[in-house]
Amino acid sequence: MKQHSSRMTAPELEAAWDFKGTEFSLPHHSGTGCMQIAQLPQDGKLYCSEYRVINDCQVDTATDPVQLPQLLCSQVLLSGQLELETPDGRRHANTPNRALLMRLHQPGSRLHLPGNQVIRHVGVALPLHHEGLVAPELTATLSDFHHCQSDSLVHGVPWSKRTRSLATELFQLAAAAEQPVLPLRRDGLARCFLASLLEDYGNHQLGHVAPDEAASVWEQQIIAQICDYISRQLATPLRSDDLALHFGLSRHRLNDLFRSLVGQSASDYIREKRLTTAREQIETQGLPVKVAAHNVGYRHVSNFTNAYRQYFGVTPGQSQLSAIQQ
Numbered sequence: 001m002k003q004h005s006s007r008m009t010a011p012e013l014e015a016a017w018d019f020k021g022t023e024f025s026l027p028h029h030s031g032t033g034c035m036q037i038a039q040l041p042q043d044g045k046l047y048c049s050e051y052r053v054i055n056d057c058q059v060d061t062a063t064d065p066v067q068l069p070q071l072l073c074s075q076v077l078l079s080g081q082l083e084l085e086t087p088d089g090r091r092h093a094n095t096p097n098r099a100l101l102m103r104l105h106q107p108g109s110r111l112h113l114p115g116n117q118v119i120r121h122v123g124v125a126l127p128l129h130h131e132g133l134v135a136p137e138l139t140a141t142l143s144d145f146h147h148c149q150s151d152s153l154v155h156g157v158p159w160s161k162r163t164r165s166l167a168t169e170l171f172q173l174a175a176a177a178e179q180p181v182l183p184l185r186r187d188g189l190a191r192c193f194l195a196s197l198l199e200d201y202g203n204h205q206l207g208h209v210a211p212d213e214a215a216s217v218w219e220q221q222i223i224a225q226i227c228d229y230i231s232r233q234l235a236t237p238l239r240s241d242d243l244a245l246h247f248g249l250s251r252h253r254l255n256d257l258f259r260s261l262v263g264q265s266a267s268d269y270i271r272e273k274r275l276t277t278a279r280e281q282i283e284t285q286g287l288p289v290k291v292a293a294h295n296v297g298y299r300h301v302s303n304f305t306n307a308y309r310q311y312f313g314v315t316p317g318q319s320q321l322s323a324i325q326q
Contacts, residue, residue, distance in 0.1 A: 019048055019174035030057035030115065036174045038186055042130050043067065046190050047123040048174040051080070055115040063107045072133060072145055073125040074197055075100040076159065076167050078218040080119030080248035083112040086152035093156070096219065097253055099163070101201055102154040103128070103145045109152075117248050120218065122167045124190045132191055141202045157201045164216045166193040215257050222247050223261050226254075227269070234274055234296045240266045275311045278304070282316055283323040289316040 017023070021036035035049040051059075075084065076099040084092045084100060087108040094100050113119065126133060128146060144153060159167075170189050176182060215223070226247055230238060243266060244254040258266045274296040281292040290301050293316070298304035308316045 017050060021048065026051065026053065026059065027057050030055040040187050040190055042127065044126040044130065044190065046170065046186060048171050049121045051113055051119040053113045053115050053117055053119065057113050059111045059113060061109045061111065065107045068107055069105045070127045071125045072128050073102050073104065073123065074194060075121065075123045078120040078122065078168060078171055079222055080117045081114060082119055085110040085112060086154060088152050092154045095250065096248060097158065097250060099157045099159045099197060100154055101157050101197060103148050104152050105150055116246060120171060122171050124194045126194065141198055155201060157197060157204055159197060159200045163193065163196040163200055166196055168217050215261055219257055220261065223257050230270055230273055234277055236297065238270050275308055279312065279319060282320050289320060
């Protein structure tokens with residue numbers, strides 16, 4: 001797996017966990033993780049986890065080999081990205097836009113975690129004989145899972161805004177204070193989440209494609225983090241592909257979110273931020289044009305001057321002269 005050149009900051013590593021769970025170290029000092037496992041009625045389980053990954057690493061999953069073959073499992077990410085490797089050696093991408101629905105007959109699955117990211121994960125596992133999964137209306141939808149007898153079966157599912165909202169609420173519930181109604185609320189939400197994901201799966205199987213979805217709570221937070229990151233890294237190369245990879249989004253989703261939340265594409269935002277910052281440094285701070293250009297990532301003054309003129313209608317030198325005259 002590719003090693004990323006940048007590193008997570010100390011505040012990102014030391015911040016408190018978003019929920020109450022068991023903290024553990026990732027292999028080879030690659031970061032830290034925290035997981036909460038809650039029991040659901042009829043042998044179901046809810047998993048909430050967060051991984052703060054510094055370097056690429058692999059994590060072996062712990063499963064009950066007796067109970068595992070009977071479970072319908074789900075795995076969704078609220079942020080970050082990873083790959084699930086099943087015992088047959090196949091890898092399945094898991095991103096904030098692609099959930100996994102699976103039945104695994106053998107233990108030994110492994111998570112491949114790319115470095116320099118925060119991964120927030122929610123999963124619900126229910127036995128296939130669970131009362132909510134044996135309804136006649138679900139027979140056709142779950143046919144593949146019921147008839148899978150030996151090999152691993154993993155389906156990627158483009159999940160809807162509604163499913164994402166339910167997953168977010170489940171993750172937030174993991175941080176809630178203990179109260180008498182918490183188990184009941186948790187069970188209800190887990191059922192609603194899995195039902196919504198199964199509906200997404202059914203629609204996907206039928207070829208129904210949902211339109212672009214509104215930003216989830218976590219995606220809004222990620223875009224805010226990206227904007228802050230851009231402001232602090234203007235002097236370094238900034239590409240949409242690299243930002244998407246670093247923050248666990250597809251390039252398409254990154255630009256969709258920027259257009260809906262910021263009003264422009266990521267590349268246009270970077271360009272605007274660089275040029276407005278340079279103008280402020282030239283006009284307000286009195287920095288030389290060459291220094292301001294270098295500070296915002298331009299290595300050639302001629303390229304900076306052309307971009308500046310195209311954006312503001314004047315050259316950096318004219319802005320500098322105007323500031324001096326004032």
